Amino acid sequence: MEEGEEETCARIEREVRDCLGDPNAAQLGNDPTLLRQKSYVDELEMEVDEEEEQADEKKKLMKEKLWKLMCTYLPCDVLSLQKSIVQHVEYTLARRRYKKDKGSFYQATAVSVRDRLIERWTDTQQYLSSKDTKRVYYLSLEYLLGRNLQNAMSCLALRNRYAAALEELGYKLEELTEEERDPGLGSGGLGRLASCFLDSLATLNYAAWGYGIRYKYGMFEQRLIGRAQAEFPDFWLKEGYPWEVERPDVQYLVKMYGQLEEDGKDPVTGRPRVNWVGGEDVIAEGFDIPVPGFHTWNTNNLRLWTSKASCEFNLGSFNDGQYYAAIGEKERSEPLTSVLYPCDNNAPGKELRLRQQYFYVSATLQDILRRYKKRPEHSLLDLPRKVAIQLNETHPAIAIPEFMRLLLDEECLGWKEAWHITQNTFAYTNHTVMPEALEVWPLPLMEQLLPRHLTIIYEINHHFLGEVRARWPADQGRVARMSIIEESEPKLIKMAHLAIIGCHRVNGVAQVHTGLLCSSLFPDFYEMWPQKFVNITNGVNHRRWMLQANPAMSAVISKWLGTHDWIHDLGLLARLKDLSSNPELQRDWQEAKMYNKRKLADFIKRECGIVVNAAAMFDVHVKRIHEYKRQLMNILGVAYRYLRILSLQQEGNTEALGQMVPRVVIFAGKAAPNYFVAKDVIKLVLAVAGRVNNDARIGDLLKVVFIPNYNVSMAELIIPGTDVSQHISTAGFEASGTSNMKFCMNGSLLLGSRDGANLEIEQSIGKDNMFMFGANTKEVDQLRRTINFRKPQMDGRLRWVLEEILSGRFGATFHDLVNSLQPGNDGYMVGHDFGSYLEANEVVDSIFKNPPAWTTKCIDSCASMSRFSSDRCIREYAEKIWQVVPHQFKPPGKVANVD
Ligand code: NBG
Secondary structure (H helix, E strand, O other), X not given: OOOOHHHHHHHHHHXXXXXXXXXXXXXXXXXXXXXXXXXXXXXXXXXXXXXHHHHHHHHHHHHHHHHHHHOEOOOOOHHHHXXXXXXXXXXXXXXXXXXXXXXXHHHHHHHHHHHHHHHHHHHHHHHHHHHOOOEEEEEOOOEEOOOOHHHHHHHOOOHHHHHHHHHHOOOOHHHHHOOOOOOEEOOOHHHXXXXXXHHHHHHOOOOEEEEEEOOOEEEEEEEEOOOOEEEEEEOOOOOOOOOOEEEEEEEEEEEEOOEEEEEEEOOOOOOEEEEEEOOEEEEEEEEEEEEEOXXXXXXXXXXXXXXXXXXXXXXXXXXXXXXXXXXXHXXXXXXXXXXXXXXXXXXXXXXXXXXXXXXXXXXXXXXXXXXHHOOOOOOHHHHHHHEEEEEEOOOOOOHHHHHHHHHHHHOOOOHHHHHHHHHHHEEEEOOOOOHHHOOEEEHHHHHHHOHHXXXXXXXXXXXXXXXXXHHOOOOXXXXXXXXXXXXXXXXXXXXHHHHHHHOOEEEEOOHHHHHHHHHHXXXXXXXXXXXXXXXXXXXXXXXXXXXXXXXHHHHHHHHHHOOOHXXXXXXXXXXXXXXXXXXXXXXXXXXXXXXXXXXXXXXXXXXXXXXXXXXXXXXXXXXXXXHHHOHHHHHHHHHHHHHHHHHHHHHOOHHHHHXXXXXXXXXXXXXXXXXXXXXXXXXXXXXXXXXXHOOOOOHHHEEEEEEOOOOHHHHHHHHHHOOEEEEOOOOOXXXXXXXXXXXXXXXXXXXXXXXXXXXXXXXXXXXXXXXXXXXXXXXXXXXXXXXXXXXXXXXHHHHHHHHHHHOOOOOOOOHHHHHHOOOXXXXXXXXXXXXXXXXXXXXXXXXXXXXXXXXXXXXXXXXOOHHXXXXXXXXXXHHHHHOOOOOOOOOOEEOOOOO
16 A cells, blocks of 8 residues: 555544444343343253252252353453453463464454354254244255354454454454455355355344355365466365364264165055165264354354264274275265365256265254254144245255155155145245256166155156146146156256245246246246245345445445444435435545555455556456356457557557546456366456556556455455446346345446346446446347347457457467357357447446546445345245244343352
8 A cells, every 4th residue: 555545544444443333232231240041951951860859959959050150141341352362272272372373363263252152042042942933944055154253243243342352462353354264165156145144044033044064175276377277175174163063962864875675554654665775874963153143142053064974983894804994984975075066057967966965955854853853742744834944046955855755754644744744844946047057867866876765756746747737638748848857868857846846935036037937947837836936136245245345335334324223224325325426425435445446456466466556447357257157258348448459559549548447357256177168268368467467558558357266255355346347147147146236235336237136236226327238138038049040240349359369469369269259159149249348338437537426326326225135135035935033032131149
């Protein structure tokens, strides 16, 4: 940062701290005299092997003693926090107290915060059980949690106190935060959405648990080597993960492979009894991560499963002297949860993936059933009144036959009852219409791995197709289209059909997406069960994405609204609209933006070695690299801008050059390791960057940056520092998009195609505040049908760029990419939309030149984003799908005298 700016930054930092104050600390009761839930002690089971009467007396005394020892919450004054941190440094981590090292202080601080979460967490769970509330279980194979320290401290309203406590010990909270490694347990938007949902569920006091997999290796680390992506394993657990609690007492056996044996008839239901024998057993062990709500006592749980061998040693082999073979078997079970498949919008179709899915689902459902059955008064038939299970995509859809298996084979229910319970408990969210992302499993694989499940799937299909035939007699085509089994070679099991049939609700994630589900992807199902299909447009957790990621802007908002209450109720932002052209608000707003841009510029210099001018427009395109997301169109636009600058210089057209707006075009995102087209796109971005950034004639007019290893915490840095962000997927392909919401909430304008949630954002913020371009879904559909026999003319500017690429102007000639854009090959309509894309970019430039007009748009847009909070979204799920209401836990009261 340059000199002279220091003062402004210090002031902003101060305001930021004010904004992140602890407004509700008192009411949250960080007070050591507050009583905890007593029922633990009341319910305590004690083994006392003496005479009954004596035992009762003894029990009472011991309970009283225990209660006194743990009847209040941990103290949270600055000195107590310091003691707790130092104690953890010394006793938990066994480090020398006086050794200064950030890593240990981060870990110790995290564990100290975790202690305070745990007491709320156990009390919340105890309270919810005592109320016998309906619980929501969110099943997702992916979570992108992001860093937890800041989030947890803000939730507990303890951020300032921890900052003060650390400061006196010689540490800056901001610096310790940087020590935390992102748990990359997801590959893209779907996993981040799941995490935003967990946060909102806790904040809104819904009784909900997330279930997932504790992958040993998360989303791969992306490095740029030789101007190309290289993948490295992400062993995120290297330093341990202080937020989790291992639960060796929570273990389930999961069986795979083996054979079926008929075992007579069930005397009650009269159904043939089947035994599933042989095969392999794997143990699932739970790890719990507390999920705090913001400024509420409620603390939910995220339970992640890890796989373990079913016995430490196979005794038979051990006695045979087969010591190494026995250990080998143990080793074989462990890799099940080793690695996350890094595909986004693409089904890997690998056996290991199906094994992961089943392993995770089986452990989860056994856990849910065990919890439900703990209360003797709970009858299985009532389960849907107490349990709602949401399937995040079809990844956990094997839960439908697994739940049926548990109810039929373990609980001995009849088919009708089991099916009724299953259908009314489960709901399914679809997140994609991309054919390559729709999961199908080869029938022979299912037969080998899960023979019992295959027979259940056959039976589900049999009953279902019976219904279809009854309703549409003699419509064999419809029966074939709707069947769970695709009669191909080999036969395939369509998981989306299984999910739709087995669930009582199916939802899409944006209006246009849900429309496509009903009209193009599943029209037969929609015709059969129109009431099953609902739309719930996605949302994001504005507390992480505004308050935590962008304290500078949050401070401005609080100052101008005169309250922090917008943090709870984003609707309050609307009041900013009346003020959006006020020059003083604009000045504050621009200052905050500039502060964030400088931080981003510093980061780019450190990470990429590229110096960028913070006064230039920061134009950002960050997301997974995919053809449909059209990073290619962006970089071709950049190449065009570069060529145009050079040609204007050649012409000596100083007037036009003087009108140009300096831009820094920033890319980030990972390509799946085996997605070679996407990797080529990264290569092209790096090639263009290499050429443009090193061309002295260009100067600050254009810079191109690719930031490696995009993840949640990097998004928290990039998004606030953005002027304009690109969401330019081919219409009909991006189910929703969620970063578009985050950018808009952070005062960035959107350059977007007519796709996913872009359309609803436009409705909310107004057409004038959005730069929209290109074909809509209908047009794309038409174009894709006709493209092969009516080749369109290519835009002259695009032809120019492609010719220059082929000529080697940017190093390699990228033949395959260029070829993919030739009329007839261009399935993602880059050619069709290129012209309108460039024109939209010109409009962006022209408005950016007028800072007051630009800033008004930014403020107005941000002020209109309340609909896109995940709070709204979760309330809709609660009402339309889960039928649950909030239950807020509060501690029972104060204790007068603890001793
Ligand atoms: C993704 C979509 C995004 C959407 C997220 C969250 C999958 C399968 N789908 O558009 O591509 O925002 O889900 O709903 O990852």
